[in-house]
Amino acid sequence: MSNNSLVSIADYSKEEILSILNSAADFEANPNRKTLDGKVIATLFFEPSTRTRLSFETAVIRLGGSIIGFSDAATSSSSKGETLNDTIHMVSCYADAIVMRHPLEGAARHAAEVSPVPIINAGDGANQHPSQTLLDLYSILKTQGTLENLTICLVGDLKYGRTVHSLIMAMSHFHPTFKFIAPDELKMPDEYKVFCRRNNIPFTEVNELTDNFNDADILYMTRVQKERFQDLMEYEQVKNVYTLRNNMLNNSKPTLRILHPLPRVTEINPDVDSNEKAYYFKQAQNGLYVRQAIVSKVLKPLTSNGEQE
Amino acid sequence: MEKKLKVAALRNGTVIDHIPSDKLFKVVSILHLDTCLNQITLANNLESAKIGSKGLVKISDRALEVDETNKIALIAPHAKINIILDYQVVEKRPLVLPEEIREIVQCTNPNCITNHQAVTTRFHVLNNDEEIMLKCHYCEREVKRDDVKIK
Numbered sequence: 321m322s323n324n325s326l327v328s329i330a331d332y333s334k335e336e337i338l339s340i341l342n343s344a345a346d347f348e349a350n351p352n353r354k355t356l357d358g359k360v361i362a363t364l365f366f367e368p369s370t371r372t373r374l375s376f377e378t379a380v381i382r383l384g385g386s387i388i389g390f391s392d393a394a395t396s397s398s399s400k401g402e403t404l405n406d407t408i409h410m411v412s413c414y415a416d417a418i419v420m421r422h423p424l425e426g427a428a429r430h431a432a433e434v435s436p437v438p439i440i441n442a443g444d445g446a447n448q449h450p451s452q453t454l455l456d457l458y459s460i461l462k463t464q465g466t467l468e469n470l471t472i473c474l475v476g477d478l479k480y481g482r483t484v485h486s487l488i489m490a491m492s493h494f495h496p497t498f499k500f501i502a503p504d505e506l507k508m509p510d511e512y513k514v515f516c517r518r519n520n521i522p523f524t525e526v527n528e529l530t531d532n533f534n535d536a537d538i539l540y541m542t543r544v545q546k547e548r549f550q551d552l553m554e555y556e557q558v559k560n561v562y563t564l565r566n567n568m569l570n571n572s573k574p575t576l577r578i579l580h581p582l583p584r585v586t587e588i589n590p591d592v593d594s595n596e597k598a599y600y601f602k603q604a605q606n607g608l609y610v611r612q613a614i615v616s617k618v619l620k621p622l623t624s625n626g627e628q629e
Numbered sequence: 630m631e632k633k634l635k636v637a638a639l640r641n642g643t644v645i646d647h648i649p650s651d652k653l654f655k656v657v658s659i660l661h662l663d664t665c666l667n668q669i670t671l672a673n674n675l676e677s678a679k680i681g682s683k684g685l686v687k688i689s690d691r692a693l694e695v696d697e698t699n700k701i702a703l704i705a706p707h708a709k710i711n712i713i714l715d716y717q718v719v720e721k722r723p724l725v726l727p728e729e730i731r732e733i734v735q736c737t738n739p740n741c742i743t744n745h746q747a748v749t750t751r752f753h754v755l756n757n758d759e760e761i762m763l764k765c766h767y768c769e770r771e772v773k774r775d776d777v778k779i780k
Binding site for chain 2: 429
């Protein structure tokens with residue numbers, strides 16, 4: 321196994337997270353470098369995710385590296401029944417690192433255990449998507465000037481939304497206060513509330529969006545994802561419960577910023593886009609710099625004692 | 630005294646007593662006793678003052694290793710393990726739940742990689758507050774000890 325893999329945000333210490341964010345700021349100042357000259361990075365997307373794949377591929381290309389891979393499992397040998405273990409071994413003969421999106425949860429951990437080259441998890445089912453979490457943190461840091469002592473409202477699908485779960489874990493280093501805003505069907509699962517209590521993180525839970533984020537520094541909106549529902553009736557009942565409109569922002573803090581992992585559907589009305597508090601498109605752009613930082617970190621050689629140089 | 634005679638005394642080997650009756654055959658499976666060639670005595674639905682109805686396993690001429698007996702701590706935490714030498718109990722072994730459980734537990738998440746490909750299951754035992762939880766090493770889903778599925 322390569323120790324440099326990034327599978328879950330919990331794999332990174334507070335120091336490693338801050339070091340990635342610092343490095344991302346460097347890449348934002350100067351995104352075009354040739355530090356990956358001669359390196360080959362594989363992007364294996366066993367389920368399609370255009371946004372994440374293009375962002376990783378752009379990150380590699382801007383650093384002078386080359387890309388191989390596939391964007392759909394139908395065009396890969398897994399459609400012939402090849403195991404993930406075999407695919408990873410085969411690809412690691414060609415590539416210096418592997419960026420992987422897979423529909424099964426735990427696929428990235430398994431891949432990292434069998435792979436001789438670093439694995440970057442670009443999403444394993446409903447489980448982890450650490451590059452999204454790191455770009456969320458980078459966006460929070462950039463807009464607020466700090467990660468410490470912020471009030472963060474998480475809105476929408478808090479039950480199945482992996483981005484909000486990972487964000488709670490990652491923010492736990494920085495003394496946040498959370499407000500969970502969701503319908504009963506999509507409430508934050510108990511294990512994350514237990515996690516907050518154990519880490520002395522204050523949180524409140526409410527059902528209504530209106531007027532419930534006036535003290536917030538960050539309003540983190542999420543999409544209710546059809547593909548996470550076993551029961552489509554339940555999806556139809558909850559999909560349109562929260563829509564953020566421009567006039568709802570009048571009493572919010574001037575420094576409030578609205579984040580969303582995108583794509584959005586109905587949860588943010590387009591009239592919010594022109595408000596200076598809307599940050600979601602810039603957030604997506606930040607993903608490029610953060611992914612440049614991640615790819616650079618996993619490709620740094622290990623010293624003899626297993627630490628990175 | 631009369632109770633003890635229901636199952637013949639063991640000269641050398643391992644006795645596992647106070648197994649809940651509904652867990653006896655799970656214990657047999659976890660310890661792979663179905664392929665063990667030693668003499669084995671199984672008894673089930675015996676009266677027990679402590680747990681109502683119990684099962685019992687005697688394995689002749691084999692002292693189970695600590696790693697082996699700890700595997701049953703998950704499903705029969707109150708079972709009693711005695712190692713016998715020349716009809717004497719030479720070791721009363723407490724059961725300790727290991728920090729990591731490999732192979733014997735199946736992940737309850739249908740979308741976990743371990744339920745689709747040949748990956749040995751691994752669970753981390755979390756002992757938070759009063760409840761023991763198992764966390765899948767792969768999909769990171771947590772399950773309560775009582776809801777665990779044994780393969």
